Every structure is written in C-alpha cells, then in structure tokens.
Amino acid sequence: MQALHFGAGNIGKGFIGYLLNKTGYEICLVDVNQAAIDRFNKHNRYFVEMLDDHHTVEEVSPVKALNSLTQEQDVIDQIEQADIITTSVGVDNLSRIAGVLAKGLLKRVGSNKKTIDVIANENAINASSALQGEIEKVVSPEEMNSILAYTGFPNASIDRLALSKEGEEEETALVEPIFEWVINQKEAKNHELPPIYGATYVDDLKPFIERKLYSVNMGHAATAYIANLFNEPTIQSALDQPEIERMIQATMNETAQYFITQFNVSQDDMDAYIQKTLKRFKNKNISDDIYRVGRAPIRKLGHDERLVKPARELKRLGLPVTHLTCVIAAGYLFAHPEDEEAVRLQTYVQDHGIEKAVNHFSEIEDQELLTAIIHYYQDLERQKQRASKPELPV
Numbered sequence: 001m002q003a004l005h006f007g008a009g010n011i012g013k014g015f016i017g018y019l020l021n022k023t024g025y026e027i028c029l030v031d032v033n034q035a036a037i038d039r040f041n042k043h044n045r046y047f048v049e050m051l052d053d054h055h056t057v058e059e060v061s062p063v064k065a066l067n068s069l070t071q072e073q074d075v076i077d078q079i080e081q082a083d084i085i086t087t088s089v090g091v092d093n094l095s096r097i098a099g100v101l102a103k104g105l106l107k108r109v110g111s112n113k114k115t116i117d118v119i120a121n122e123n124a125i126n127a128s129s130a131l132q133g134e135i136e137k138v139v140s141p142e143e144m145n146s147i148l149a150y151t152g153f154p155n156a157s158i159d160r161l162a163l164s165k166e167g168e169e170e171e172t173a174l175v176e177p178i179f180e181w182v183i184n185q186k187e188a189k190n191h192e193l194p195p196i197y198g199a200t201y202v203d204d205l206k207p208f209i210e211r212k213l214y215s216v217n218m219g220h221a222a223t224a225y226i227a228n229l230f231n232e233p234t235i236q237s238a239l240d241q242p243e244i245e246r247m248i249q250a251t252m253n254e255t256a257q258y259f260i261t262q263f264n265v266s267q268d269d270m271d272a273y274i275q276k277t278l279k280r281f282k283n284k285n286i287s288d289d290i291y292r293v294g295r296a297p298i299r300k301l302g303h304d305e306r307l308v309k310p311a312r313e314l315k316r317l318g319l320p321v322t323h324l325t326c327v328i329a330a331g332y333l334f335a336h337p338e339d340e341e342a343v344r345l346q347t348y349v350q351d352h353g354i355e356k357a358v359n360h361f362s363e364i365e366d367q368e369l370l371t372a373i374i375h376y377y378q379d380l381e382r383q384k385q386r387a388s389k390p391e392l393p394v
Ligand SMILES: NC(=O)C1=CN([C@@H]2O[C@H](COP(=O)(O)OP(=O)(O)OC[C@H]3O[C@@H](n4cnc5c(N)ncnc54)[C@H](O)[C@@H]3O)[C@@H](O)[C@H]2O)C=CC1
Pocket: 006, 007, 008, 009, 010, 011, 012, 030, 031, 032, 033, 068, 088, 089, 090, 091, 093, 096, 097, 121, 122, 123, 158, 159, 160, 161, 162, 163
C-alpha cells in the first residue's frame, strides 16, 4: 500500500507518516524543503524518538521524498498511484498544494477510477473540507464533480506534541508517546483499506476536534502568550511558575464549561482531561520554545480559532470568560521578529490601535467582550512599559 503525505515536518514525520508506516504503507513525502528531502532520500528512512524517560528510537521505512515545486509531474504520478493521501502542511498552506492535488486527482479519475480519501491533518476545524474548497477553486464544476465521485475528504482531529531534532544528518522527529487521531468515517469514500493503526473512527467529529482545539491548543497557545509577558523562554519554564500554571488551569476550566454545557460531558471528565493536558505540557523531556507554540498569532486570534471562538461561545452562554479574555489580550502583545504574523500583528496595532486590531483580526461583535479585551491589553501593556510584574486575574 502506498501513502502520499504532503508536509514532511514535525507531524508529518512523527505522527501521520509514523502511523501509516505501522499500518503497512510505503511512505512518499512531499515537501518544499530540498535539504530535508535529500536527507529522507539518502537512506530512504527517518527516525522517530519518543519523548519519555526511555527515549526509544524507531525507524520509519521505506520512505521517499519529492519536491512539489521542482518535481510536480512525479507528485502527480504518485497521486495517481496512491492508496491514501494525507497532509500536515499548516492550514494556511492548503491552498498552495491544491493545484498539484487537483491535477493528480483528475489524472487518477481519467485512468484508474479507484476511490481514495484525502485527509488534511491540521489544527483547524474541518481542514479536509477546506482543502476540498481550495481544489474547487482551481478546477471547473464538471472536473470537481468527477473528482468528488471518486474522492472523499474526511475531516480529522490530530493530537500529539511533535518537534524535530535539528542539526542531524538524518531526519528525526521527537514525539510524546501518546496521541489521538480521530477520523470522520462518514465522510470517507474508500472502505476497502485496513483501519489506520492507532486511529479512531467516529461518525461525529465535532466533540473531538472542538475539545482538542479549545482545550489542548487553546491551553498551549495561552501558555505561550502568558509566558511571553513574564519573559519565560519555554512552556516548561513558564509552567514551573505556580502563578502561570494557575492562570492556564483557570483558563482551561473556563473553556471546559463550554463542553460540559454543549456536549453533556461531566465536570470530572473535563477535570481529568485538563490535568492530563497540563502534565503533557510540563513534560520534562521536552524543551518547547514559546515562539514555536505561539507561532502565527494572527491565525490563532482568528474569529473561529482556539481563543476567540470559545470566548464568544462562553459569552453567548452567559458563562465566565475573564481568564480567556486576558489571554486574548496577551496574544495581541506577542511580538517576535522572526514570526511573520507576529510582526504583521504588531505593526497593525501600532498603526491602527488595539481596538481596530481586535476588530480586524478577531472580529468580535460582543461589545462587552471587546471592551474587556482592550482593557486587559492596556493594563498589560502599561505593566510591560513600566517593567512591572504582569497582573493576572485571580
Ligand atoms: N507540531 C505539533 O505538535 C502539532 C502540529 N499540528 C498541526 O500539524 C500541521 C503541521 O505542523 P508541524 O508539523 O508542526 O509544522 P512543520 O512546520 O514542522 O511542518 C510543515 C511542513 O510542511 C511543509 N510545507 C509547507 N508548505 C508546503 C507546500 N506548499 N507543499 C509541501 N510542503 C509544504 C514545510 O516545509 C514543513 O516541512 C499544522 O497544521 C499544525 O497546526 C497539530 C498537532 C500538533
């Protein structure tokens, strides 16, 4: 069986490629990073190291890698032959792979007419549907109908902290031992393949993806943005401070109320989920830079994203949202010269002021929530100017 995976980064290597290989697939990775592509092709393999006390290393092979920019025809041929197609390129890059995918899927329809599923594994709600939408933009309606007759775009939720080991001669992913890959089986077209090793198949993805995005991803981004206020370099050093840990736990407790109300989950279950998540963040075998975790703040502060969506929902339900409001304000203070979005965000705030920025990037209709974010932002900024300790809500 052949798997074609777009995005040979942390998740591509340490999560998706790893599990597909365990299921019995030969892996073809597609990326734009030629140096990494050469490292994969040198011995047709890569390594995955567990971030636990044993640091077990496993080899993933056979693996080959292609460059989607310079080897487009080879990628199209691989799409024609593949049994499954997956991605983890970052949700904002899905539009960049839509063109080659469209060409490959059309070639496939014209030749073998075998059904296939394309699963986008990104931190976003309905990323596979978003990829389908991007493909729709580059083909005619007739072509899209022929693609959809043979292609499923099942949405998925992925959860595993994955990093890469830099400066090695061979590609190595660093991953925490636990993971969760949940796939909407109702949206799949190909039912002849064996289930993916370790994946969970469900009929309703919403509770899984929302819990993951608004607890794990929200909590992680919140830690990065609060850590930044305290000049803490890593997630682990930040959470070593009881004040920051209390703040993150309180913020996660707020979003937990959304799940308890919406999905009939018990308080005990959410408490256990939060404790498990905090323990994962504090993993001493990882040193996780706050700029990796907080990266792309414009995306993360978006209307339907991990911070603003639960804040809007909690507000709508009349539930407390104080800590989350403070985290959103802290997000607007996340400055890092090497993060293109952080630079753009800070420039916008400087040029237009915080109120216009929150309206522009987070599109918050609720005036009370908007005012509260602005007040927190102004307080935190004042404290930063005076180099005084940030005051967090109790
Ligand atoms: N790293 C983590 O712990 C987790 C990441 N995610 C999600 O997984 C996705 C990938 O994240 P990471 O692996 O951490 O990022 P990454 O930056 O390590 O990997 C992304 C890869 O995609 C490649 N890429 C970018 N544009 C491309 C294009 N046009 N064609 C082919 N390849 C392209 C990049 O060169 C890079 O190798 C993101 O959506 C992220 O939100 C989800 C859960 C955990």
